[in-house]
Amino acid sequence: ADKTIYRASTTAPVNIAVVKYWGKRDAQLNLPTNSSLSVTLSQSDLRTHTTASCSASYPEGDSLLLNGEPSDVTGHRTQSCFRELRARRAALEAADPSLPKLSTLPLRLVSENNFPTAAGLASSAAGFAAFVRAIANLYALPDSPAQLSLIARQGSGSACRSLFGGYVAWRMGSRPDGSDSLADQVAEASHWPDMRALILVVSAAKKGVASTSGMQRTVATSGLFQRRIDDVVPRHMDAMEEAIRDRDFAAFAEVTMRDSNSFHATCLDTYPPIFYLNDVSRAAIGAVEAVNEAAGRTVAAYTFDAGPNAVVYYLQQDEEMVVGTFSALLGDVTGWKDGVQSYKSPVVLVE
Ligand code: PMV
Numbered sequence: 001a002d003k004t005i006y007r008a009s010t011t012a013p014v015n016i017a018v019v020k021y022w023g024k025r026d027a028q029l030n031l032p033t034n035s036s037l038s039v040t041l042s043q044s045d046l047r048t049h050t051t052a053s054c055s056a057s058y059p060e061g062d063s064l065l066l067n068g069e070p071s072d073v074t075g076h077r078t079q080s081c082f083r084e085l086r087a088r089r090a091a092l093e094a095a096d097p098s099l100p101k102l103s104t105l106p107l108r109l110v111s112e113n114n115f116p117t118a119a120g121l122a123s124s125a126a127g128f129a130a131f132v133r134a135i136a137n138l139y140a141l142p143d144s145p146a147q148l149s150l151i152a153r154q155g156s157g158s159a160c161r162s163l164f165g166g167y168v169a170w171r172m173g174s175r176p177d178g179s180d181s182l183a184d185q186v187a188e189a190s191h192w193p194d195m196r197a198l199i200l201v202v203s204a205a206k207k208g209v210a211s212t213s214g215m216q217r218t219v220a221t222s223g224l225f226q227r228r229i230d231d232v233v234p235r236h237m238d239a240m241e242e243a244i245r246d247r248d249f250a251a252f253a254e255v256t257m258r259d260s261n262s263f264h265a266t267c268l269d270t271y272p273p274i275f276y277l278n279d280v281s282r283a284a285i286g287a288v289e290a291v292n293e294a295a296g297r298t299v300a301a302y303t304f305d306a307g308p309n310a311v312v313y314y315l316q317q318d319e320e321m322v323v324g325t326f327s328a329l330l331g332d333v334t335g336w337k338d339g340v341q342s343y344k345s346p347v348v349l350v351e
Contacts (some may be wrong), residue, residue, distance in 0.1 A: 001084045002056055002136070003055065003056065003344070004055060004056075004100075005053050005054075005057070006053060006054050006055065006056040006100070006102055006138060007051060007052070007053040007138065008048075008051070008052055008135075008137035008138035009049065009050065009051040009052075009054075009133055009134060009137075010050060010130055010133045010134045010137055010161050011047045011048065011049045011050070011130060012039075012047065012048050012050075012127075012129035012130035012133060012162045012163070012333050013023065013040050013041055013042045013044065013046060013047050013124045013126055013165070013281075014041050014046040014125060014126045014162065014312050015038040015039065015040045015041065015049070015125055015126075015158065015161045015162045015168065016038055016039055016041060016303065016305070016311045017036050017037065017038040017158065017161075017218065018037055018038060018039060018240060018252070018255065018256040018283065018301075018303060018313070019035070019036050019037040019233060019236045019237055019255070019258065019259045020036055020259055020263040021034070021036035021158055021170065022034075022037070022158050022211075022215055022218060022225075022266065023215050023218060023225065023229060024114055024157075024212075024216070024219070024227075025172075026178065027075075027093075027212070027216070028154070028183075029154060029177070029178040029335075030077065030153050030155075030157050030178075031172070031173070031178050031181050032170070032172050032181065032226070033172070033219065033237070034086075034156055034172055034229045034233040034234075035169060035170060035171050035228045035234075035237050036161070036170045036233075037156075037167065037168065037169045037170070037173045037186065037237060037240050038164060038167075038170075039160045039166075039167055039168075039195065039197065039313070040161065040162060040164060040165045040167075040168060040189070042165045042166075042189055043199055044188075044197070044199075045114055045226060046114070046126065046199075046260040047113075047114060047126060047130075048111055048112070048113050048126040048127045048129070048130040049111070049112045049114075049130065050109060050110065050111040050112075050127075050130035050131055051105075051109070051110045051111075051134060051193070052107060052108070052109050052131075052134035052135045052137070052138045053107070053108050053110075053138065053225075054102050054105040054107045054108070054138065055105060056105055057147040058105070058106040058108055059106075060106065060108075061135075062106055062107045062108075063106075063107075063108050064084060064108075064109045064110075064111065064131075064307035065108075065109070065110045065261065066111050066112075066113075067111070067113060068112075068281070070272050071272055077128075077154060077155050077156065078131075078155065078193075078291065080114075080154040080155070080173070081128065081131060081132055081135075081151055081152070081154060081155045082107065082135075082149045084150075084154065084320060085132065085135045085136060085139060085141070085151060086103045087103075087182070088105040088136075088139065088141050088143065089102055089139035089141065090103040092139070092140070092141070097219075100329050102138070102139060103139070103181065105191075109133065109134065110129060110185040111127060111130065111131065111174065111202050111299045112284070113127070115119075117302040122154075123160060124155075124156035124158065125156060125158040125159045125161065125162045126159075126162055127155075127156070127159070128155030128156045128157045128162075128163075129152050129160075129162035129163050131155060132151050132152040132155065133148060133152075133163065136148055136151075138340075144185060145163040145164055145183075146163075146182050146184060147182075147273070147279075148163050148182070149163045149170075149182045149183035150178070150179065153170070153178070153181060153183075154178075154184065157170070158170075160182060160183040161183050162184055163183060164184070164185040165185075165189050166185055166186070166187050166188045166191065166351075167186040167187040167188075167189075167191070167192070167244050168183050168184070168185055168186060168187040168249050169184055169185075169186050169237070169241070170182070170183045171183075171268060175193070182306070184336070186241055186244055187244050187245070190317070191244070191247070192244065192247050194315040194316040194317060195313065195316075196313070196314050196315065196316055196319065197311050197312065197313055197314075198310075198311070198312040198314065198322065198323065198326065198327070199261045199309065199310075199311050199312075200280075200284055200309060200310040200312070201282075201309050202278065202280040202281060202308040202309050202310065203278075203307070203308050203309065205278075206275070208274075208275070208305070208307075209274050209276075210306075211306045214267065214270070214274050214306060216248075217270050217271075217272075217320055218266055218267065218274070219270075221269075221270050221271040222266050222270045222271070223269065224265060224269040224271040225266045225269065228239040228262055228263075228266050232259075232262050233259075236255050236258065236259045236262075236270075237319065239251065239255045240252065240255045240256075240259075243255060243277050249298060249299075250297065251314070251316055252301065253292075253298045253301030253313065254298070254301075256302075256303050256313060257288075257301050257302055257303070260302065260304050261305070262279055264276060264304065274306060276305075276306055276307055277304055277308055278306060278308040279340040280308060281304055281308045281309075281310055283329065284302055284310035284312070284329075285310075285325060287325050287329050288300045288301065288302045288312060289324040290325065291321060291322055294321075294325075295318070295321060299314055299315070299316070299321055299322055300312050300314045300318070300322045300325075301313045302315070312326075
């Protein structure tokens with residue numbers, strides 16, 4: 001039998017939403033209740049590296065090694081990604097019988113994050129984006145990043161945004177089959193090259209309430225949530241796209257902070273409530289308010305996902321001021337100074 005091993009590798013970066021995805025209208029297809037918008041942290045070292053290979057010599061069926069540990073691939077979302085990618089490869093093979101029949105071979109994925117997994121650092125976003133692109137490369141699929149985003153979305157919603165660099169919108173779409181719920185690039189990173197992100201890893205522990213069950217509970221119980229998706233998010237999406245187009249940092253910052261606050265308010269309005277922010281998170285909010293007050297203009301914006309870690313957006317020209325503020329706050333927390341020097345998107349472990 002043919003023992004050839006076919007192989008392809010890729011990396012995908014983390015993205016951090018400035019208008020948050022929170023809520024599914026279809027859990028099976030991972031269709032969201034609202035559009036969202038994020039910044040891809042392409043210049044940082046926050047990436048997933050994935051190698052996909054397939055071979056008739058693999059005895060175990062499909063498998064995934066994540067940071068050296070065997071990981072379950074039987075889950076519905078992973079299976080959706082495998083199925084969609086194989087169907088596309090099978091279509092190519094049907095059209096060109098000279099192609100090797102890779103679509104029927106077992107797949108082996110080897111994936112490494114260079115940051116703490118499931119620490120609220122959007123590891124699933126980079127993870128599923130790298131997963132889908134590595135297999136798409138292996139299968140030599142002609143699909144565009146937007147088409148691949150449809151597949152990555154089924155692995156993890158936020159992953160669809162990591163297939164693009166720069167400023168990326170995930171349009172919620174309206175079709176029941178999800179075929180118009182995909183990502184598009186609002187602007188290249190080079191459109192606003194001074195944008196920076198400071199990541200404060202308040203806790204590297206696994207998050208308390210996983211996003212899928214948290215969303216489900218919010219959609220089912222929060223009254224505030226209905227207002228968020230009907231009124232708040234549509235306004236924030238428009239204002240954010242305008243702020244990015246005009247490179248208006250004050251507007252970008254206000255929408256970012258308001259949207260994070262709105263998302264965490266709906267978490268608190270969930271019954272029973274969900275608390276993602278902790279005292280260190282609230283201190284980070286205080287520090288951002290203090291530096292903006294001291295500067296007499298907006299130089300920093302905070303945002304929080306489904307965990308206590310803060311991401312602070314700022315512009316390169318204000319780095320000294322913003323980083324100085326957190327320096328005073330963090331004092332001699334280990335790794336903080338090194339982190340700032342060695343990352344364009346510095347990561348600081350506060351824990
Ligand atoms: O993609 P998921 O299911 O891990 O959900 C991510 C949800 C948030 O990170 C809180 C918001 C977002 O838009 O990334």
